[in-house]
Amino acid sequence: MYLLIAGLVLSLLKTMEFGVVAEWSWWWVLSPFAMAAAWWAWADYSGYTKRKAMEKMEQKKKNRIDKQREALGIKPKRPSR
Structure with a gap:
């Protein structure tokens, strides 16, 4: 860009x-x-473009799951080290 x-x-x-x-x-x-x-x-x-797209999709999925867990009163998982 x-x-x-x-x-x-x-x-x-x-x-x-x-x-x-x-x-x-x-x-x-x-x-x-x-x-x-x-x-x-x-x-x-x-494959750089596809890899970045997949990482973005995985992050959206993780955010959605964390948001749903929070709505249920469950603490989101800590990021693994």
Whole structure:
């Protein structure tokens, strides 16, 4: 996400011919977009995206169970060390 934001800001600065970015080559200005595409390709290939999604789902499940236990008057389990 940060690479996309950087790419958008650099593109905007280049098109408005603002500051030192106006003198840069378009290859340098557009390079954050290429890096973002490479990051997404790696994240999908390595399973990083799926792993993060599963961790998020597990945390939601744990929070839901803790909330239901609390509603029943049962103390939530302590996190294991």
